[in-house]
Structures are given as structure tokens and as C-alpha cells.
Amino acid sequence: MSIQLDEAYYTLLHELQAIDFVLVELTLYLDTHPHDDAALQQFNQFAELRKKVAHHYEANYGPLLQFGRSPSPGSWKWSEPPWPWQV
Amino acid sequence: MNNDQVRYYEPFRGPFDPCPPIGVKSYVVPPNQFVTFQPPNWPQFSPYDALRLGTLWQPLYSPYGSR
Numbered sequence: 001m002s003i004q005l006d007e008a009y010y011t012l013l014h015e016l017q018a019i020d021f022v023l024v025e026l027t028l029y030l031d032t033h034p035h036d037d038a039a040l041q042q043f044n045q046f047a048e049l050r051k052k053v054a055h056h057y058e059a060n061y062g063p064l065l066q067f068g069r070s071p072s073p074g075s076w077k078w079s080e081p082p083w084p085w086q087v
Numbered sequence: 088m089n090n091d092q093v094r095y096y097e098p099f100r101g102p103f104d105p106c107p108p109i110g111v112k113s114y115v116v117p118p119n120q121f122v123t124f125q126p127p128n129w130p131q132f133s134p135y136d137a138l139r140l141g142t143l144w145q146p147l148y149s150p151y152g153s154r
Contacts, residue, residue: 018134025143029125036127 002081003061012057013087019050092116092149117149 003009026043033039054064062077063070072078095113130145137143 014135014138018138021138022134022143025137029143033125033127038128 005082005087009061012053012060016050016053016057019046019053022046023050092118092151115149115151117147117151119147119149122147 023043023046026039026046029039030036030043054070058064058070062080063072066078092115093113094116095111097111098109100108125144131137131143132140132145132148140148142148
């Protein structure tokens with residue numbers, strides 16, 4: 001039984017990608033501006049938000065990361081389709 | 088929107104140049120060339136726009152449109 005790639009799946013994935021990109025940009029910015037508290041606060045906000053969105057995604061569609069960084073309740077979903085290039 | 092990041096030049100054409108003339112060529116000088124150290128509190132795009140446009144910081148956006 002593979003997951004349904006419905007509208008909700010893609011909007012959730014899109015949100016996760018947008019948050020991840022912001023986190024990447026803020027990480028690079030904070031590397032050179034470690035004392036910028038506004039950016040640091042924004043970074044922590046987005047990190048918190050990312051945790052929620054990832055948790056929501058993994059509860060519905062399976063693990064995002066491997067080696068224990070994502071739960072895999074019920075069955076070993078890691079090798080089941082869809083693979084990233086099939087999404 | 089006219090893109091002030093694009094600059095144009097005309098390559099030299101010799102009288103015996105075998106290839107058909109391209110005429111005017113263009114190249115992009117992105118805004119990050121003019122920024123030494125990024126100032127704090129720059130305006131940002133929304134997350135979705137940032138993902139689409141390729142940068143979080145509005146002043147650094149470079150359309151780099153295809154000719």
C-alpha cells in the first residue's frame with residue numbers, strides 16, 4: 001500500500017521545502033553575522049516550525065530521513081515507493 | 088521591467104569572419120557584486136517566493152532571464 005500523492009501531500013511538501021530553503025539562507029547569513037539577534041530569532045522560529053511540519057508530514061506519509069532521524073512506525077516504509085524522483 | 092543588471096556589448100567583427108554575426112551580446116552583473124558585507128535587517132521575500140526566486144534577500148535577487 002503506497003501513499004496517495006494528493007493535493008495535501010504536495011502543499012505540505014512545498015511548505016517544507018520553503019521552510020528548509022529559508023533555514024539554509026539564514027544559516028549562511030548567521031555564519032557571517034553571528035550576533036544578528038533578529039536573524040537568530042527568525043532562524044529559531046523557522047526551526048521550530050520545520051519540526052512541526054516535518055512531524056505532520058512523517059505522521060501521514062512516512063519517514064523523511066533515515067538512520068533513526070525519522071520514525072517508521074508500523075512497517076519499514078523506507079524502501080517503499082514513491083522514491084524522491086517519483087514524487 | 089527593464090533589468091539594470093544586464094549589460095550589453097558588441098563583439099568585434101572582422102571582414103573575413105566566417106561565422107554569421109551575433110551582433111549584440113549581453114551578460115548579467117548580479118547585485119551581490121556591489122555588496123561587500125551584507126547589512127543586517129535586509130528586506131526579505133516570503134518563504135514561498137524565496138524558494139521560487141532563489142534568494143531570501145530582496146536586494147540580492149537577480150532574474151537572469153533567458154534571452
